[in-house]
Amino acid sequence: MPDRWISAALGLGGNVGDPKAAMATALAALNAHDDCRLVSVSELYRTPPWGKTDQADFFNCCALIETRLAAETLLDLCLDIERGMKRVRVERWGPRTIDIDVLTYGAAHIVTERVEIPHPRMMERAFVLMPLADIAPDMEVNGRRVSEWLSDADKSGIVRANKKREWWTTSAR
Template identity: 40%
Template sequence: MTTRAIVALGSNLGDSPATLAAALQAIHRLPGTRVVRASSLYTSPPMAGMQQPNYCNAVAAIDTELAPLALLDALQVIELAHGRERHERWGARTLDLDIIGYGHQCLDSERLTLPHYGVAERAFVLLPLFEIDPGYRFADGRQLTTLLAACPPQTLYRKPDFLLFSGGDSPA
């Protein structure tokens, strides 16, 4: 059975736009998975006032046959392939892939919380998601537009001319 999932992508080390584009291609090649739509590229300052480079962010809607934890495992393999190291919370990273939503499923486990626990405070996730699915409703019933309206103000810049994903198996 195929499920629509929402994946947030972020990077602030190295060539972040190229890394996000490569990550989308890698997600598209996962077994039983395809990227349906990807947002524009957005830039934002790091969370919690951390002293590090600005982030590049995007959101993708994917259709997948992978179960939530299998998808999480696959996304972590992609992160590792792009040099991801986990040293500190909200630390700088080459690639961060988060499952924001997975169909109509709510989950609260040690490894994965669905919908993503911090989504309501993250304009860098909500705004790109609004771009690709303005009517999105999270599995817990929260409406994207309501969360976006209540989200704390954040500096966010959209780069509309940067194509992250063109579909198919060729690089964007």
């Protein structure tokens, strides 16, 4: 476990049940963990499905956290939160109640059997880049700023889905 706080970016999404409430619950669980603290949360976006397109639109957001957890331990925490919220992995890119991806972990490049950071497909996915650009437009990923990656991404069909900036808080729901 690192002895200092590391900044990490997370991508959250879902399209089953109440994805907005599920993401708010996941963000609260992350923030309640002793070794994580929520720094910033993006706007909420409604996005067309990617990969497997015969399903309902998704809702997506990104969050910046600070953590003292190692990268794989952070991934384990995200997976534990997903399981606790009844996430079932049936098919790749299929419908889900909640999905939490570790996008970045400081400036580290990590490749193990379980994790690849930065997330290997985030640079081609506007549904990740758009919310990440809300909170970290100048973050460098693979030699380019998030805002630069976003300028090249297909943003078709993606719309902001929240009325209040703090959509994930109890007072905004």
